[in-house]
Amino acid sequence: MRNEPNMMLAKKLNLWAYALTVLILGLIGMMRRVKIDLGMDLSFLAGVNAAINTITSILLIVALVQIKKKNIEAHRKAIFAAMLTSFLFLLCYVGYHFTTEETSFCKEGMIRKVYYFVLITHVILAGVIFPFILFTFIRAYTNQIEAHRSMAKKVWPIWFYVSITGPLIYIMLRPCYS
Numbered sequence: 749m750r751n752e753p754n755m756m757l758a759k760k761l762n763l764w765a766y767a768l769t770v771l772i773l774g775l776i777g778m779m780r781r782v783k784i785d786l787g788m789d790l791s792f793l794a795g796v797n798a799a800i801n802t803i804t805s806i807l808l809i810v811a812l813v814q815i816k817k818k819n820i821e822a823h824r825k826a827i828f829a830a831m832l833t834s835f836l837f838l839l840c841y842v843g844y845h846f847t848t849e850e851t852s853f854c855k856e857g858m859i860r861k862v863y864y865f866v867l868i869t870h871v872i873l874a875g876v877i878f879p880f881i882l883f884t885f886i887r888a889y890t891n892q893i894e895a896h897r898s899m900a901k902k903v904w905p906i907w908f909y910v911s912i913t914g915p916l917i918y919i920m921l922r923p924c925y926s
Contacts, residue, residue, distance in 0.1 A: 758890040762766050772838065773875060778844040786847055792917060793844035794851075794925070800837040801914035804830050806907050824888075831885060834911075854924035865918045870913040873922035877906045 811826035853863050884903045887896035 752843060753892045754890045755892075758886055758892060761886045761890065762883065765879055765886060768882065772878060775842055776845075776875070779842060780850070783849070784846050787877040789848045790844055793840045793848070794921075797837055797840050797844060798915040798918035800833050800840065801911045804833040804837065804911040805915075807833060807907060808876075808904065808911060813902060827885070827888075831881075834881070835916075851921055851924050851926075853921060855920075857921070863917070866869070866913050866920070867917055870910060870917060873906050874910045877910055878901060881907055 807826050807830035810822050811830060814820075814822040814826055839884045847916055853860060853867075855863070880899065884896060884899040887893075
């Protein structure tokens with residue numbers, strides 16, 4: 749037997765999700781313009797970000813497989829872990845971009861077009877999907893299971909695309925790092 753949805757908690761968490769989205773998108777908008785000199789090189793974080801995104805991708809696959817098997821507890825654990833790795837990624841990503849100059853793509857030809865297509869779709873979808881990941885999570889957390897299922901079917905593929913294209917962008921950009 750399921751618990752009743754907790755709509756009061758959902759409303760509060762939704763407000764936090766909106767506020768967090770505005771804060772994160774604001775930080776991301778600033779990090780191209782503001783550089784902070786910490787007196788240390790954080791350029792290694794680009795590789796860390798790719799590794800964290802790869803782990804998130806694996807966790808998302810595990811979560812999908814587990815829910816298809818109707819193993820809700822394993823699904824829940826995989827999603828919690830994916831949320832945690834996504835949060836760690838976000839911290840490293842913001843830290844990297846506030847402290848490290850941007851690297852320009854250095855290749856020519858068709859690969860350049862492919863790179864920019866992947867980069868642009870990755871950036872746009874990452875910005876769009878962020879709040880929806882939170883809202884989907886909130887629906888499950890507050891026991892709005894049908895709403896969660898409906899959202900997850902749309903959110904999961906985009907979250908997965910963003911998490912898998914992050915490492916792909918890193919691999920394509922790797923020869924361009926100084």
